[in-house]
Each structure stands twice: as structure tokens, then as C-alpha cells.
Amino acid sequence: AFVRRPLIAGNWKMNMDHIQAIALVQKLAWTLDDASHDYDRVEVAVFPPFTDLRSVQTLVAGDKLSLLYGAQDLSSEDSGAYTGDIPGAFLSKLGCSQVLIGHSERREIHNEGDNVIHAKIEAALRHGLTPLLCVGEGLEVREAGEHVSHTLSQVEAALKGFTAEELSDLVIAYEPVWAIGTGKTAGPEDAQELAEAIRAKLAELYDKGFADSIRILYGGSVKSSNVASILGGPDVDGALVGGASLDAEEFAKIAQFE
Numbered sequence: 001a002f003v004r005r006p007l008i009a010g011n012w013k014m015n016m017d018h019i020q021a022i023a024l025v026q027k028l029a030w031t032l033d034d035a036s037h038d039y040d041r042v043e044v045a046v047f048p049p050f051t052d053l054r055s056v057q058t059l060v061a062g063d064k065l066s067l068l069y070g071a072q073d074l075s076s077e078d079s080g081a082y083t084g085d086i087p088g089a090f091l092s093k094l095g096c097s098q099v100l101i102g103h104s105e106r107r108e109i110h111n112e113g114d115n116v117i118h119a120k121i122e123a124a125l126r127h128g129l130t131p132l133l134c135v136g137e138g139l140e141v142r143e144a145g146e147h148v149s150h151t152l153s154q155v156e157a158a159l160k161g162f163t164a165e166e167l168s169d170l171v172i173a174y175e176p177v178w179a180i181g182t183g184k185t186a187g188p189e190d191a192q193e194l195a196e197a198i199r200a201k202l203a204e205l206y207d208k209g210f211a212d213s214i215r216i217l218y219g220g221s222v223k224s225s226n227v228a229s230i231l232g233g234p235d236v237d238g239a240l241v242g243g244a245s246l247d248a249e250e251f252a253k254i255a256q257f258e
């Protein structure tokens with residue numbers, strides 16, 4: 001039995017335009033309805049591109065869907081001369097409840113470091129958005145055996161100075177970079193090892209009550225065929241799913257992992 005409510009989150013990355021988004025969300029909602037999905041037991045969230053959010057909002061509000069949605073990134077700033085960036089206020093106005101922060105593709109392709117990620121968490125909190133903080137090591141770090149210390153230092157840097165109260169809704173996703181989009185999945189023991197280590201770090205930075213309340217997800221080539229074993233670890237509270245979230249039936253199956 002899960003002590004924390006599991007969350008199955010789909011990161012669409014740079015896929016699906018706003019028309020395709022409507023079809024995908026509709027099919028996902030129908031498939032979950034057919035399976036009598038209980039959203040109070042297992043939360044389901046999707047993270048489409050920015051340009052899809054208005055369509056998703058219209059559909060979710062119009063059909064009273066229990067699906068949560070959010071953006072894949074946000075600006076650390078609130079307005080002004082930041083060409084191409086999107087502030088948190090616009091996202092919460094569009095009904096987003098969560099926002100991905102520090103995904104490895106943002107860290108790598110856009111050179112986002114600890115300071116930027118910290119500022120983005122602050123921006124999310126300012127606008128009532130739940131930060132879904134992504135952390136995890138690359139292959140070289142894993143091979144050097146430094147995956148735990150590397151990941152924990154990302155957590156510590158991202159959360160520095162925030163209070164437990166401010167972070168009460170925080171979600172953390174452990175995503176080993178070598179397992180993202182590669183078909184290589186960390187074993188259930190690896191997912192549990194890091195989830196447990198992150199929880200212990202939260203207990204050290206805050207307290208045990210806080211640590212026990214925070215959801216820690218695993219991400220990296222999660223599919224319907226491996227989700228149950230990955231979520232078997234007592235500290236793994238859900239999954240952040242990339243590729244497999246683009247197929248409504250497959251993603252619905254993942255959400256129905258039990």
C-alpha cells in the first residue's frame with residue numbers, strides 16, 4: 001500500500017501540436033474512464049508543450065476531467081525583456097498545477113545550472129505552481145560510482161533556503177540521464193536506492209515528517225511492462241514518463257500499474 005498518493009506524469013517533450021494534444025488528451029481520458037481509473041488513488045498529469053496548454057485547459061475544464069497538467073519549464077522572471085520565455089503567472093492562469101524544473105534536457109541543452117533551477121523553483125512557488133524537480137546523474141558519474149552524491153547535491157542546491165512549508169507540494173523525479181529515451185531502465189533496486197537516499201536527504205535538510213510526505217518519482221524508459229516492478233520500491237511514488245506518454249493506451253496502462 002502506498003503511503004503517498006502515486007503520481008504518473010507524462011512529459012511530452014517537443015511532440016504534439018495543439019490539435020494532436022486535444023486528440024491525445026481525449027483518448028487518454030476515455031481510456032482511463034473505461035478502466036474506471038480512480039484519480040484520487042493515482043494522480044495522472046501531462047506536460048505538453050506551452051503552445052498546447054490553452055487547448056488542454058479548454059478540454060479539461062469543458063469535460064471536467066480529473067487530469068492534471070503543467071508545463072515543461074518556466075522563466076525565473078515574472079515579466080519583461082526575456083524573449084521567448086514564459087512566466088509562471090501565465091501558466092497558473094492556464095490552469096497548470098505543476099511545472100517541470102531542471103529536466104536533464106534543460107540542464108544539458110540549455111545549460112541550466114543549480115542557480116537557474118533554484119530561481120525557477122522560487123518562481124513556481126510565487127505563482128502557486130507545484131515544482132516537479134528533476135535530478136539524476138549521467139553515465140560517467142554512474143560509472144564512477146558517484147551517482148548518489150551527485151544526485152543529492154542537485155537536490156540540496158535546488159532546495160537551498162526554502163522552508164518545508166513553502167515546499168509542502170514539492171515532487172522530485174529521479175531520472176538517471178543514461179536511462180532517458182535510451183530504452184535502458186534503471187533496475188527497481190537503483191530506483192529505490194536513489195529514492196531512499198533523496199528521502200533521507202530531505203529528512204536531514206528538514207525533518208522526517210516532511211521527508212515522508214514528499215513524492216519521489218522515477219523516470220527513464222518507463223513502460224507498462226516495467227512500471228509495476230519499478231514502483232515496487234517503498235520510496236518510489238510514481239513515474240515520470242517520456243516516450244511512452246505519447247501513446248494514450250500505453251500511458252493509461254502505466255497509470256493503471258497496480
Ligand code: PEP
Binds near residue numbers: 241244
Ligand atoms: C523523461 O523525459 O523524463 C523521460 C523519462 O523520458 P523516457 O521515458 O522517454 O525515457
